[in-house]
Each structure stands twice: as C-alpha cells, then as structure tokens.
Amino acid sequence: MSLTATILGAGVMGSAMVLPFADRGMRVRLVGTHIDRAIIDSVAATGLHPKLNVTLPKGIAAFHHEDFGKAVGDDTDFILLGVASAGVEWAIDKLAGVLKKPIPVIMITKGMSPQEATLAAFPDVVQAALEKRLGFKVPVAAIGGPCIAGELAVRRQTGTVIVSRDPKLAQFFAENFVTEYYHPRVSTDMIGVEVCAAFKNFFAISVGWAHGKLEVLPESENKARNNNAAAILFDQAVREMMELTRALGGGAESVWGMPGTGDLYVTCQAGRNSRLGNHLGRGLTYGEVKAGPMREDTIEGAELGRSVATSLRAMMKAGTLSQQRVPLTSALLDCLTNNTPLDPPWSTFHMN
Numbered sequence: 001m002s003l004t005a006t007i008l009g010a011g012v013m014g015s016a017m018v019l020p021f022a023d024r025g026m027r028v029r030l031v032g033t034h035i036d037r038a039i040i041d042s043v044a045a046t047g048l049h050p051k052l053n054v055t056l057p058k059g060i061a062a063f064h065h066e067d068f069g070k071a072v073g074d075d076t077d078f079i080l081l082g083v084a085s086a087g088v089e090w091a092i093d094k095l096a097g098v099l100k101k102p103i104p105v106i107m108i109t110k111g112m113s114p115q116e117a118t119l120a121a122f123p124d125v126v127q128a129a130l131e132k133r134l135g136f137k138v139p140v141a142a143i144g145g146p147c148i149a150g151e152l153a154v155r156r157q158t159g160t161v162i163v164s165r166d167p168k169l170a171q172f173f174a175e176n177f178v179t180e181y182y183h184p185r186v187s188t189d190m191i192g193v194e195v196c197a198a199f200k201n202f203f204a205i206s207v208g209w210a211h212g213k214l215e216v217l218p219e220s221e222n223k224a225r226n227n228n229a230a231a232i233l234f235d236q237a238v239r240e241m242m243e244l245t246r247a248l249g250g251g252a253e254s255v256w257g258m259p260g261t262g263d264l265y266v267t268c269q270a271g272r273n274s275r276l277g278n279h280l281g282r283g284l285t286y287g288e289v290k291a292g293p294m295r296e297d298t299i300e301g302a303e304l305g306r307s308v309a310t311s312l313r314a315m316m317k318a319g320t321l322s323q324q325r326v327p328l329t330s331a332l333l334d335c336l337t338n339n340t341p342l343d344p345p346w347s348t349f350h351m352n
C-alpha cells in the first residue's frame with residue numbers, strides 16, 4: 001500500500017523531496033507558504049517548479065497554505081515540514097490547526113531555538129509545542145546531511161541522515177524514502193545532527209571569507225589562490241562544531257560524518273552563506289552587505305548567528321561552552337551582531 005505525503009513549504013528543498021517520494025509510488029501533496037504562491041500556481045498549471053527549474057513528476061497535487069487542512073485530509077501518512085527557520089512558529093500554528101491525530105512529522109528546517117543559556121533542537125521544540133496545544137504526542141524526526149536541492153531534483157546521488165529520538169520512527173522514514181539515488185542513514189543523535197545542520201551554514205560564512213579576501217589581496221607573481229586559508233577555516237569550523245555539539249549533549253560521529261563535515265563541504269561550494277563570506281572577505285561589514293548586494297536575501301547562517309548570539313555568550317559566561325575553544329564562533333558573532341569586520345583570529349586556532 002503506497003503512502004500519502006503532505007509537504008508544507010514549496011521552497012526548493014521541500015519541493016525536491018517530491019522526487020524520492022514520487023519515485024517510491026507515494027501520493028504527494030505540495031503546500032506552499034504565503035511566499036510560495038507563484039510556485040504553487042506554476043506547479044498546478046504545468047508542473048514546472050520555477051526556482052528548481054525542473055518539471056515535477058506528474059500527479060503532484062499543489063495547494064496554497066489556506067488549503068492545508070484539505071491537503072492533509074484524513075489519509076496523510078506523514079507531513080514533511082519544509083519552511084525556513086523563521087517560519088517554525090507559523091508552521092506550528094498551521095499543524096496545530098489541522099491535526100486531529102498523531103501524524104508523524106519530519107523536518108528539513110535548519111536552525112536551533114535559543115533558550116536562556118542553551119539551545120534546543122527544532123524537532124524537540126515542535127514536538128513539545130504540538131503536544132502542549134493538541135494534548136497528544138506528535139512524533140517528529142528530521143533530515144540532516146549534504147543535500148543540494150537542485151541535484152536531488154534531477155536524481156543525482158544523495159546521502160542524508162534521518163534522525164529521531166525514536167529509532168523506529170527514523171527507520172520507518174529511511175525505509176520508505178530510499179531510492180537508487182537517495183540514500184538515508186539512521187541516527188538517534190538529535191542534538192548532534194541538528195547542531196551540525198544549523199551551524200554548517202554559520203561556519204560556511206567564514207570559509208567564504210577566504211575566497212572573498214583573495215579578490216582584495218595584491219596579485220602574486222605566481223597567481224596563487226587563497227585555498228590554504230580556506231582550509232584552516234574549514235578545519236576550525238569542524239573543531240568548533242565539535243565543541244558546540246559536546247556542550248549541548250550531542251555525539252562526535254555526527255560532526256565528522258555527513259551531518260557535519262559532509263554538509264559543511266557542500267555548503268562551502270556555493271550559496272548565500274558563502275556569498276556573504278565573500279563580501280565580508282572583501283572588507284564589507286554585515287550591515288553593508290545587507291543594505292547593499294544581499295538586501296533581498298535570507299542568509300540562514302547569519303540569521304542563526306544573530307538569533308543564538310545571546311544564548312551562546314551566556315553559555316560562555318557560565319562556562320558550559322569554553323570561549324577559548326570557539327574563537328571563530330566569537331569572531332563571527334561579533335561580525336553579525338556588532339557590525340564589525342570579520343577578521344579571523346588566526347593565532348588562537350592552534351591553541352585548542
């Protein structure tokens with residue numbers, strides 16, 4: 001018996017997940033947010049997703065968000081939550097308004113929820129909020145790891161990690177999502193996977209800085225690049241993801257595996273986080289970038305850094321996170337919240 005999947009969020013990543021779902025014979029309903037109206041209209045009319053620039057498989061039902069309840073209906077087997085981090089509270093409201101029974105939810109949203117002196121994983125936050133409002137427990141899982149939406153949308157080989165505190169739920173999703181090109185692994189390390197999923201965007205800014213810096217360095221006689229600097233920053237990013245993961249109670253395997261190192265590698269290749277880093281490397285401040293070349297862009301790594309800065313600094317002050325061991329984190333936070341130039345503290349890297 002085939003499953004029915006309802007996807008809330010018609011951005012590129014949520015929509016790309018249509019491919020493995022459809023290829024597994026699922027009935028798929030794609031629901032847009034308030035900013036996805038043009039996408040939903042296009043998919044409904046021709047099947048073309050204008051941002052992915054691909055035609056989705058036939059039979060995909062497209063809905064605007066005001067018809068979310070109709071999309072979920074009585075036969076949805078699971079809901080994939082594909083909203084941006086800023087839309088999590090909105091998504092909780094939408095879910096709470098339509099769920100009449102505990103339909104499993106799986107999230108591709110990247111981010112962490114700031115608490116007073118710690119951070120919480122979004123899946124835990126969503127599950128707790130829904131249980132409080134609905135009076136029953138909604139099982140929640142998440143997907144992490146390196147997955148470029150445009151590649152998945154044309155069925156390129158892709159490996160991800162499906163994480164849940166309930167191993168049976170993670171296994172259920174993995175078994176039903178796997179195809180000849182989509183290869184999910186299972187994890188119960190919710191904190192480790194989610195820290196990496198969120199902070200790889202944050203740290204990719206620093207690696208992008210090295211390539212932007214090259215553009216303002218005096219040209220050398222041998223036309224040298226700036227890849228050595230990028231490699232130092234990449235190494236430091238992995239080290240600091242390890243510190244953050246340990247401080248919050250996650251496992252090392254997620255950091256050196258696909259959720260951490262693998263996803264950081266992919267994120268550094270291109271995208272808005274790297275582009276921000278390029279601009280910072282050329283000497284602009286974050287405020288200047290947001291007022292100028294990236295004023296229309298949502299930069300997930302920057303939004304994360306600004307949202308969790310107070311919590312991370314409180315952790316450093318309390319001693320639950322060693323400030324000495326996260327100098328790149330501190331430099332990025334200062335850049336994003338104090339509008340200071342990003343100047344990597346090179347001499348502090350070898351000390352931790």
